[in-house]
Amino acid sequence: MKRKRIIFGIILIAGAVLLLLGNMQLLNGIRVSTIIFTVLFAATFFESLFRRSIPGVLFSIAFLAIVYSKPLGIESLTPWPVLGAAFLASAGLSLIYHPKRRYQAHNEWSAKEWEDFYDTDDIIDENNIKFTTTFGNSIKYVTSANFKSAQIECNFGNMKVYFDNAVILEQKAVIHLDISFSGIELFIPKGWTVIDHTERPFSGSRQINESQPDGSATVLLTGDISFSEITLNYT
Structure with a gap:
């Protein structure tokens, strides 16, 4: 930094x-x-x-x-x-080419937790997931009973990802985005606290509905969004 x-x-x-x-x-x-x-x-x-x-x-x-x-x-x-x-x-x-990017730890996330997450190249289990869409449209659902992390990649496509049935037991999770020339909509429970650390060159963002954080969970939103639009839809 x-x-x-x-x-x-x-x-x-x-x-x-x-x-x-x-x-x-x-x-x-x-x-x-x-x-x-x-x-x-x-x-x-x-x-x-x-x-x-x-x-x-x-x-x-x-x-x-x-x-x-x-x-x-x-x-x-x-x-x-x-x-x-x-x-x-x-x-x-x-x-x-998919470069592996490194990020500094923020807030209560430890350096080791970040290293463990970003060393993930594929799906580990149902609590640590990875979705990829290229040249297409897709709808994804996260139904984990102990959601910890998600890595979402979308290039030249559109993606909707629903987190409204996911449960965060450890009060914190990471959603990492790698989005280029795409549109992505994240459906997030309005009770979650979302900390946005994404980089958005030549990109836009919008929000649907208001969040109502209740202290039950905190989600760190990270990654790169290039020539794209991200929509946060609080449900």
Whole structure:
């Protein structure tokens, strides 16, 4: 996390310097909007690289190529050819390569509990589950009597996951999301406390109904949501 803050700090300072130089006419007529977009997409690139997000990296490069298409002499490739190439490359690489990401422990989760969860490559048992959808639509149900963790992956599809029949006996659980170019809706009991630590480059979120935490369980929501939309539906 410290390294991430340092990278973003350097990018923002560089953007401030470029903005001042641009207004002083020292950058050969480079527009202020170009500087702003450069800082924005450079920040997204390094954030995606830090999180090993393939779509985030490729689309950041694509947007930078669009911004600098004239100086680079690639106007014939922008905007749609380069965006299409980024989309197809993201789809192909997402199918081939699934990087294992590491996250810091938060709140009452211990480092060992996090390590045990993120070392999971497949379904362990009915209390630690994994759902995957690629190029399709799916509906999943979690009916565990002692729900502990869920790893949900969805690429170029739509997924609905129902947790309303799951029971958390140990008062805490983790839902990890790896979502790209998709729509996902999570149906969560309104009594659960949800702590959201997801990263959402180029993505949106919405909530249906109000949560009414009763202290019975806390769920940590983590992972990467790229070019997608997540809906939290409290039931």
